[in-house]
Amino acid sequence: MAKKTDEGVGIDVKWSWQGISGKIRSRLTSALDRRAAASIDQTGLDVERQVAVHRALTESKLALIAASTKALQKEIQNNPELARRALNVLSRAEREEDNIQASLGLAIEDLQNRENTGEGSNDGPDQLNPDFLNRWEHYASGATTETLREKWGRVLASEIRVPGSVSLKTLRVIDEIELPTALLFQRLCGRRLGNYVPELTAGIDQYEKVQLTEAGLLLQSEFPRTITFGEGEKADGTSWWMLESNGVGIAVRKDPLPAIADQAKFSIAPIRVREGALVLNVLVFTEAGRALASIQNYSEESSFRALAEAIQQGSGTEAAEVLKHVGDNSWSSADESATKALGTGGDA
Structure with a gap:
């Protein structure tokens, strides 16, 4: 039986709130209350999923079923087809x-097992948008x-982390993606930054x-879209190019420039020098x-390692x-102890 917790929510969630901010906690519990959720034990989610429907039905739904059954009882007795259809419904x-x-x-599992920090996680409303929840429930x-x-669980977890990150249009696109396209996109995301x-490692x-x-997953562009590296120096005074994302980065030697970097004036090569950058x-x-x-699992460091190898x-x-970022504008080699002071890159 559902019970009130000290959070003032009509559920009993038996798992640790450690690492979960107040905002994320509030959004999750609002979604759970909306579903009239029963007690969910983190050690028995499989069992809970099997019986959740019986405990999640609200009194109003039970009353509606009882009233409908009574109203249809006489008709059902003389109409087997109607009975069959009612049972199907x-x-x-x-x-x-x-x-x-x-x-x-599965959304709860995702919130517990994956990082819940990041830009926007502590901003926004305390409860999820009802329109979003209506559409999410439909899918x-x-x-x-x-x-x-698992897909829809992760979608809900993503919206709980950063409200507004999943629009109604996005829900539709995600629902309509065919399996081969979804698998292709999942493979692509394994190299995302x-x-x-990067085209080099896509x-x-x-x-x-x-x-x-x-499929509506990549921006269309007549010409290649680019990211520009920043400039910096290693501890020995040599100049390097720098690109970073979420505390991990890559340094590329400026002199001599790697052979793969094209220097032709009108080049559209995957990596190149353009106007001195x-x-x-x-x-x-x-x-x-x-x-x-x-909602895809990936490693930023692995993506940068693949880019470095290319x-x-x-x-x-x-x-x-x-x-790897070690504080202020200082970066340390992921494999060595040498420290660099490098600038950061950005969109071209």
Whole structure:
């Protein structure tokens, strides 16, 4: 039976709130209350999902079912087809409720197991937008497989972390994405840096790029979109190019420039020098792409290591190295103890 907690919420969630900010806690519990959620034990989520529908039905729903059954009782006795249809409706409603509760349980798991900090996590309202929840419930009700339930659970968790990050349009795009496209995008996200992916490491061909663009996940552009590296110096006084994202970065040697970096005046090579600066061609996510990318597991450091390896081709390991932020404007090699003071890059 659901009970009031010291948070003033009509649920009993038996898991640690450690690391969960007040804002995120409030949004989660508002979503749970909306679903008339029952007690969810972190150690028994599978069992809870199996029986959640029976405990999640509110008194009003039970009363409605009872009243409807009474009104139809006489008609059902003389109309087997009507009885069959009524049972189908109730069975479908039960399955949909089960799907929603299962997706909700997986959203809780995601909030517990993945980082809940970041830009916007402590901003915005204390409760989720009702319109968003209405649409989310509609899509989650059709999540008949564990894969789909996990997807919608992560979508809800993403919106709880940063309200407004998943628009109603984005929900529709995510719902309409076919499995091959979703798998392709998931592979692409394994090399993302923030909200973009370097062309050098994207690992997709032109046809696949068009496929993701037409699916509404990548921005369309006649010319390559680019990111510009910043400038900085190593401790020994040598000049390097620098690009960073979320506390991890890459330093690229300026002299001699890596062989892969094109210096032709009108070049559109994946990495090149343009007007005295090093620029990198990137594939940029749309709003829907950003939302879908946010629910994918990936490692920023792994993405930078892949980029460093691509730049080192033909020039050796000294051409580029991965760095980690150690405070102020100082960066330390991810593999060595040497410290750099480097500038940061930005959008071109």
